[in-house]
Amino acid sequence: MSRVVPLTLLLLLGCGNASGVLNPRGPIAAHIHELWWLLFLLALLVFAPVLALLLYALFHSRAKESAPRRDVERRLVVGGGLVMPIVVLSAVFVLTIRSTVELSKQPTTDLTIQVIGHQWWWEIRYVDYGFDTANEITIPTEKNVRVELQTRDVIHSFWLPELSGKVDLVPGHTNAVWLNAKEAGVYQGYCAEFCGLQHALMKFQVIALRSDEFENWARAATERAAAS
Numbered sequence: 511m512s513r514v515v516p517l518t519l520l521l522l523l524g525c526g527n528a529s530g531v532l533n534p535r536g537p538i539a540a541h542i543h544e545l546w547w548l549l550f551l552l553a554l555l556v557f558a559p560v561l562a563l564l565l566y567a568l569f570h571s572r573a574k575e576s577a578p579r580r581d582v583e584r585r586l587v588v589g590g591g592l593v594m595p596i597v598v599l600s601a602v603f604v605l606t607i608r609s610t611v612e613l614s615k616q617p618t619t620d621l622t623i624q625v626i627g628h629q630w631w632w633e634i635r636y637v638d639y640g641f642d643t644a645n646e647i648t649i650p651t652e653k654n655v656r657v658e659l660q661t662r663d664v665i666h667s668f669w670l671p672e673l674s675g676k677v678d679l680v681p682g683h684t685n686a687v688w689l690n691a692k693e694a695g696v697y698q699g700y701c702a703e704f705c706g707l708q709h710a711l712m713k714f715q716v717i718a719l720r721s722d723e724f725e726n727w728a729r730a731a732t733e734r735a736a737a738s
């Protein structure tokens with residue numbers, strides 16, 4: 511018991527970064543959240559019977575060989591070893607393909623932002639306005655924001671759990687992810703690919719502002735950039 515409490519606390523602390531996955535605040539994250547629950551339930555469908563059989567085997571001594579027993583064993587092998595994997599893996603395959611198709615659809619773009627990964631920070635370029643920031647991405651709510659992802663050194667991964675899935679930044683290649691925040695607020699983002707000694711510190715924030723507030727902010731930032 512003395513070890514259970516610290517271990518449980520350690521596991522819960524490990525969930526800190528992933529909390530946003532279970533709290534989606536945009537359409538892409540909501541879709542991933544739904545897929546996560548479906549896969550979890552399918553995994554439970556396999557795990558629960560296996561655990562039940564394991565407990566049964568632990569607490570019941572081996573019975574003598576008999577024709578009815580062999581019949582039960584045959585049914586277990588065919589049902590658990592053939593039918594169930596086919597049903598579960600087919601369901602996982604269909605769900606995965608459905609999500610891949612859904613998430614690869616490209617919505618109309620209201621705003622384009624370039625994000626460039628560096629060891630160990632994020633360069634943000636507002637190409638529609640002509641100014642840059644670092645480690646902080648400001649977006650308008652209820653708009654489709656296309657984020658173009660590049661890297662200047664190694665592979666990084668852009669992960670904003672409450673709004674989108676993970677997308678890698680690959681040298682010599684441009685990937686893209688769409689953000690659409692339903693509510694104004696601050697969303698925490700992470701690099702999800704080990705990229706060197708300070709990888710764990712490579713975080714960023716997305717600040718979602720109402721459209722009119724975003725336009726005021728962008729105008730002021732453009733003026734500051736022009737004056738400097």
Ligand SMILES: [Cu+2]
Pocket residue numbers: 666667701702703704705706709710712
């Ligand atoms: Cu990293």
